[in-house]
Amino acid sequence: MQIDFTGKRVLVTGGTRGIGRAAVKSFLEAGALVAVNGRTTESTASGTAALGGGDRVFAAPGDISKAADCENVVNTAVEMLGGLDVLVNSAGVAQSGIIEDFDEAAWDRTLDVNLKGTFFCVRAALVALRESKGNIVNLASDAGLIGDPRLTVYCASKGGVVNMTRAMALELAPDVRVNCVCPGFIDTDMVRRDGIEKADDPAAEEQALIDYAALKRIGTPGEIASAIVYLASNEARFVTGAAFQIDGGSTAG
Numbered sequence: 001m002q003i004d005f006t007g008k009r010v011l012v013t014g015g016t017r018g019i020g021r022a023a024v025k026s027f028l029e030a031g032a033l034v035a036v037n038g039r040t041t042e043s044t045a046s047g048t049a050a051l052g053g054g055d056r057v058f059a060a061p062g063d064i065s066k067a068a069d070c071e072n073v074v075n076t077a078v079e080m081l082g083g084l085d086v087l088v089n090s091a092g093v094a095q096s097g098i099i100e101d102f103d104e105a106a107w108d109r110t111l112d113v114n115l116k117g118t119f120f121c122v123r124a125a126l127v128a129l130r131e132s133k134g135n136i137v138n139l140a141s142d143a144g145l146i147g148d149p150r151l152t153v154y155c156a157s158k159g160g161v162v163n164m165t166r167a168m169a170l171e172l173a174p175d176v177r178v179n180c181v182c183p184g185f186i187d188t189d190m191v192r193r194d195g196i197e198k199a200d201d202p203a204a205e206e207q208a209l210i211d212y213a214a215l216k217r218i219g220t221p222g223e224i225a226s227a228i229v230y231l232a233s234n235e236a237r238f239v240t241g242a243a244f245q246i247d248g249g250s251t252a253g
């Protein structure tokens, strides 16, 4: 299956690192014009430079934990791209800890990026997406489908993304499709730098993450990017409201 995005206009939030960055690369390979969002002007500039720049890459910096920034990011992208066909909400944060570790500020930090930011980016993109009959792919998680101890707040945010995706899919049909992907553990900074490397016993932590998946390994960002590109493509034209697990079987039973 050859997916062609030539001339299609895509915005990826959190597109400078990890899964978002892999999605940006895949969309570029498929011929799309891509606006890349990072939290700051500097991180976005270095992220787009690392992608090799090129005349199909645009910078749309902004902190999507703030509704006003979501609007600015989307408006910048729509202006530079000349419209919008696909919105990928990949910006996200994860903090682990027991319930008592989370005060109001820590709750807000996670929910504001993962759930509020996703909602307000969608809201800001609606005019452009309705015009193009475009679609949205949200980054949820296997932690949005099943509980994970020490990730209660993250689970709350991603469970919210899963069900918000379904509600949006119903509200925006038939003009705009809305889906989410639910990755298991994927080898990005979120898991390796902020998780494995900070554990008391990094080797044991890595082995635990490997064992968590039925397929006995950690996934790659490219494996999630492939699913994102599929859902965003015309090949998935009958798919909306889906929560697509790409988790090596971690939620299978």
Ligand SMILES: NC(=O)c1ccc[n+]([C@@H]2O[C@H](COP(=O)([O-])OP(=O)(O)OC[C@H]3O[C@@H](n4cnc5c(N)ncnc54)[C@H](O)[C@@H]3O)[C@@H](O)[C@H]2O)c1
Pocket (backbone or CB within 6 Å): 013, 014, 015, 016, 017, 018, 019, 020, 037, 038, 039, 062, 063, 064, 065, 089, 090, 091, 092, 093, 094, 113, 139, 140, 141, 142, 182, 183, 184, 185, 186, 187, 188, 189, 190, 191
């Ligand atoms: N890595 C995994 O195992 C995994 C599993 C399931 C779901 N996810 C989800 O996939 C998405 C991407 O995660 P990743 O693993 O690539 O993480 P990552 O930490 O490698 O990248 C996350 C990106 O989001 C950006 N970001 C964070 N807060 C932001 C903000 N306020 N404004 C703008 N950008 C912001 C970061 O700068 C970074 O570029 C997240 O939503 C994450 O929750 C990841």
